[in-house]
Amino acid sequence: MNNVTEIKSSNRIIKCYDVPAENIDPKTVSSFGEEWKAFHGFKEKDLKRIGDMYFDIVTTDMLHEQSSVIDIGCGSGRFIKYLGNRFKNMVGLDPSKAIYAADELIGKNEKVELVMASTDNIPFPDGHFDFGYSLGVLHHIPDTQKALIDCVRKLRSGGYFLLYLYYSLDNRPFYFKIFYWISNLIRLLVCRLPTGLKKGVCAFLAVILYMPFILVCRFLRWIGVPERIRRYIPLQVYERQSFYVIRNDSLDRFGTPLEQRFSRKQIKDMMEKAGLTEIVFSEKLPYWHAVGKKI
Ligand SMILES: C[S@@+](CC[C@H](N)C(=O)[O-])C[C@H]1O[C@@H](n2cnc3c(N)ncnc32)[C@H](O)[C@@H]1O
Known part of the structure; x- marks a missing residue:
């Protein structure tokens, strides 16, 4: 050492x-x-x-x-x-x-x-x-x-x-696994991009993949749908997070070569x-x- x-x-x-x-x-x-x-x-x-x-x-x-x-x-x-x-x-x-x-x-x-x-x-x-x-x-x-x-x-x-x-989505319904499978394919492509492009693509993915689910969750929360129901929507964990955190997590999720x-x-x-x-x-x-x- x-x-x-x-x-x-x-x-x-x-x-x-x-x-x-x-x-x-x-x-x-x-x-x-x-x-x-x-x-x-x-x-x-x-x-x-x-x-x-x-x-x-x-x-x-x-x-x-x-x-x-x-x-x-x-x-x-x-x-x-x-x-x-x-x-x-x-x-x-x-x-x-x-x-x-x-x-x-x-x-x-x-x-x-x-x-x-x-x-x-x-x-x-x-x-x-x-x-x-x-x-x-x-x-x-x-x-x-x-x-x-x-x-x-x-x-x-x-x-x-x-x-x-x-x-491994072990406590989730089957459609979470389908979303995961698709997102993992995207990750395998995106993580190979050069740094600048990767950042741009991940910011774009934050808007087109994350935000639709998150906006639905926010709307349901606003009209009083309880958390135990909203939890069935993918990415609900981000409903209270800022767009900065969401963009960061998109880069984390799609930009990383190795995940298990x-x-x-x-x-x-x-x-x-x-x-x-x-x-x-x-x-x-x-x-x-x-x-x-x-x-
Ligand atoms: C997703 S980030 C999480 C960072 C932090 N824990 C957080 O949540 O803000 C994963 C971190 O693990 C670090 N890492 C990767 N391989 C490692 C290793 N062999 N030993 C220690 N840290 C490692 C990376 O450099 C990276 O900063």
């Missing part, structure tokens, strides 16, 4: 670990580096809304002011910004150039350290952290199970890990295999996110 370069960014020194990583898809990482350069200007309102959705199952027993925290695959740093400086210290780890966008978004915060590294070379001793999370990351890594084991190893016994992985999907059962099995117990799944969108305690 000695190939480290210290790069002075706007708000802090970022340690970049040039250690060979195997469990990584370089094209996906490079694509995220470009993505977060374009999307790191989240508004407080957006950050709160998104953060509340993922941290709904995290209690103050799991995460509190004495916690030492790591965000694995922090991207633009939006969840670190959401959590603020309520904790003892926080590390944001990402192998892509997104880490510079994270520095900008987080701004001055002495409790936050940023490192450029991958899950297979997290530059901290095993058992170092009290709380770790990885949201929307490990499904973009070739061996998700191994990545999860590598992350959980960095937690102390009794610490907690919050995980979000793309779901898992059922709730597969995720539970992987978490257990990584040494987590007392696993709690959120019953709310986005699916699936779950928290577990390190044995």
Whole structure:
């Protein structure tokens, strides 16, 4: 772990670990580096809304002011910004150039350290952290199970890990799977485009694919149709999100070369295999996110 370069960014020194990583898809990482350069200007309102959705199952027993925290695959740093400086210290780890966008978004915060590294070379001793999370990351890594084991190893016994992985639509009606199948074909084409064109195409897809569903959901919400019914409409999760977040997610969804999907059962099995117990799944969108305690 000695190939480290210290790069002075706007708000802090970022340690970049040039250690060979195997469990990584370089094209996906490079694509995220470009993505977060374009999307790191989240508004407080957006950050709160998104953060509340993922941290709904995290209690103050799991995460509190004495916690030492790591965000694995922090991207633009939006969840670190959401959590603020309520904790003892926080590390944001990402192998892509997104880490510079994270520095900008987080701004001055002495409790936050940023490192450029991958899950297979997290530059901290095993058992170092009290709380770790990885949201929307490990499904973009070739061996998700191994990545999860590598992350959980960095937690102390009794610490907690919050995980979000793309779901395999296992709790959805068949037509969701048809939409997914079509969108996946589009992704396989779009992710090969050069960066500038990819951004433009994804913004266009946000308008023509996302917005029709989202506008229907917004209208139904406005006339009082309950959430338990609106939930049957694809992309309902975005009905309260800003167009900025929707455009960002479109680029995330269609611009990424490697993505994998898992059922709730597969995720539970992987978490257990990584040494987590007392696993709690959120019953709310986005699916699936779950928290577990390190044995
Ligand atoms: C969809 S983004 C999610 C970013 C952030 N968690 C969020 O939701 O805002 C996925 C992130 O995973 C990172 N990533 C990809 N491969 C990784 C690896 N092997 N180790 C750690 N992070 C990785 C990417 O660079 C990217 O920033």
